[in-house]
Amino acid sequence: MKDIKTYNVIAQEGLDELPADMYTVNKSTKPDALLIRSQDMHKTPFGTSVLAIARAGAGVNNIPLEKATSQGTAVFNTPGSNANAVKELIITMLLLSVRPVFASVKWAQKLAGADVSLQTEKGKNHFAGTELYGKKIGIIGLGNIGSRVAKACMDLGMKVIGYDPYISVEKAWQLSNDIPRAESLEELLEQSDFITIHIPYTDKNRNIIGEDEINVMKDTAVLLNYSRWGIVDEDAVIKALDAKKLRLFITDFSSEKILNHKQIIVTPHLGGTTEEAEINGAKMAANTLRKYLETGDIVNSVNLPNVEMAFDAPLRLTLIHQNVPNMVGRITTILAKEEINIDNMINRSRGKIAYTMIDAADISEGKLKELKKELLEIPEVIRVRALHNPKIVK
Numbered sequence: 497m498k499d500i501k502t503y504n505v506i507a508q509e510g511l512d513e514l515p516a517d518m519y520t521v522n523k524s525t526k527p528d529a530l531l532i533r534s535q536d537m538h539k540t541p542f543g544t545s546v547l548a549i550a551r552a553g554a555g556v557n558n559i560p561l562e563k564a565t566s567q568g569t570a571v572f573n574t575p576g577s578n579a580n581a582v583k584e585l586i587i588t589m590l591l592l593s594v595r596p597v598f599a600s601v602k603w604a605q606k607l608a609g610a611d612v613s614l615q616t617e618k619g620k621n622h623f624a625g626t627e628l629y630g631k632k633i634g635i636i637g638l639g640n641i642g643s644r645v646a647k648a649c650m651d652l653g654m655k656v657i658g659y660d661p662y663i664s665v666e667k668a669w670q671l672s673n674d675i676p677r678a679e680s681l682e683e684l685l686e687q688s689d690f691i692t693i694h695i696p697y698t699d700k701n702r703n704i705i706g707e708d709e710i711n712v713m714k715d716t717a718v719l720l721n722y723s724r725w726g727i728v729d730e731d732a733v734i735k736a737l738d739a740k741k742l743r744l745f746i747t748d749f750s751s752e753k754i755l756n757h758k759q760i761i762v763t764p765h766l767g768g769t770t771e772e773a774e775i776n777g778a779k780m781a782a783n784t785l786r787k788y789l790e791t792g793d794i795v796n797s798v799n800l801p802n803v804e805m806a807f808d809a810p811l812r813l814t815l816i817h818q819n820v821p822n823m824v825g826r827i828t829t830i831l832a833k834e835e836i837n838i839d840n841m842i843n844r845s846r847g848k849i850a851y852t853m854i855d856a857a858d859i860s861e862g863k864l865k866e867l868k869k870e871l872l873e874i875p876e877v878i879r880v881r882a883l884h885n886p887k888i889v890k
């Protein structure tokens with residue numbers, strides 16, 4: 497039995513993916529894995545009992561990845577699970593930025609009398625808007641969200657320009673060839689009527705939009721940040737709005753500074769908050785955890801290499817270790833000494849860390865305990881797990 501601890505609102509549909517004869521939820525003080533959303537794990541202690549953390553969602557800046565890696569905790573996210581939800585909110589906010597819907601509704605609610613219809617016709621020209629059609633949107637980051645926003649904006653008849661110097665080969669292939677790419681951020685900023693940011697929060701991306709970048713934008717530009725707090729320099733935005741060097745800032749991240757500014761619209765981190773996205777994310781996260789806990793396979797990890805190998809043998813050993821020369825040699829020497837015949841093996845690395853899976857015939861519990869102890873005595877080995885193949889009944 498393994499225990500999964502949850503933080504934040506996790507859709508029941510996700511928890512239903514964890515069979516009750518194999519998993520408990522929130523029952524142990526030493527959980528085997530965590531299923532979370534935006535919980536700040538930098539401030540939430542988690543011990544070495546935690547084999548894995550699955551983030552139902554995209555951004556993982558709420559998780560201390562170095563700490564997790566150094567103690568052998570795998571961290572996963574659920575790429576794309578909430579991308580459509582964010583895309584739809586971006587389209588909503590773009591429309592709200594050009595049509596004074598809120599102000600006109602507020603005005604209409606105050607009307608009274610038998611001639612309200614006449615009053616409506618007389619007053620409506622105070623609420624004339626503009627159209628998105630034909631306007632240019634610059635999209636910074638063309639991953640799961642940015643690429644969907646690009647497509648939706650093109651469908652609305654907008655001109656689109658994207659910027660993503662780090663795009664993965666897989667994403668680049670998926671991206672429509674019709675989307676022109678800017679060579680530099682500046683090139684995108686200077687020509688866009690709307691600028692929307694869809695990148696992760698990293699040290700490099702902190703305040704990526706600051707005073708210098710805003711100065712390059714059109715004075716009439718609308719800036720949207722549905723990525724993370726800290727990606728846009730709020731002081732620079734307020735200064736620019738007050739100096740009429742920016743028309744509007746729309747953000748999903750509140751702070752005391754920006755609340756109540758007339759030209760700032762704040763939504764309360766709602767990008768991924770739809771029933772569908774919450775279910776998608778929770779299901780994906782639960783299944784990713786199951787895969788890792790039950791088979792050792794790693795998919796959608798953000799700190800370990802992705803590794804999959806068919807699990808056909810009775811026993812599987814998984815090792816998280818430093819990526820240094822001769823690790824496989826040292827591990828297999830110990831196995832040879834214990835007269836364990838290797839059926840199948842895989843070793844993958846990611847930066848300073850590596851993962852080895854070894855499949856073998858079954859051995860006694862006593863021998864297994866001894867073997868794990870010996871493997872853990874290799875100084876560079878961080879974690880060893882032994883998994884029994886559930887398909888093979890002893």
Ligand SMILES: NC(=O)C1=CN([C@@H]2O[C@H](COP(=O)(O)OP(=O)(O)OC[C@H]3O[C@@H](n4cnc5c(N)ncnc54)[C@H](O)[C@@H]3O)[C@@H](O)[C@H]2O)C=CC1
Pocket residue numbers: 553554555556575576578579582636637638639640641642659660661662663664667694695696697701704722723724748765766767768769
């Ligand atoms: N407001 C909300 O509720 C939500 C916010 N997010 C935020 O949006 C971010 C992006 O999400 P996804 O599109 O799903 O992630 P993704 O990983 O699919 O795409 C991110 C893209 O940004 C690119 N990128 C990174 N740094 C860049 C830079 N400096 N300039 C241009 N491109 C850069 C990457 O190459 C990648 O293609 C997440 O990391 C998260 O912080 C995601 C989901 C919901």
Ligand SMILES: O=C(O)C(=O)COP(=O)(O)O
Pocket residue numbers: 533534552553554555556578765767768769
């Ligand atoms: O997926 C992301 O990165 C998000 O920001 C969504 O956050 P949430 O799961 O709604 O707290």
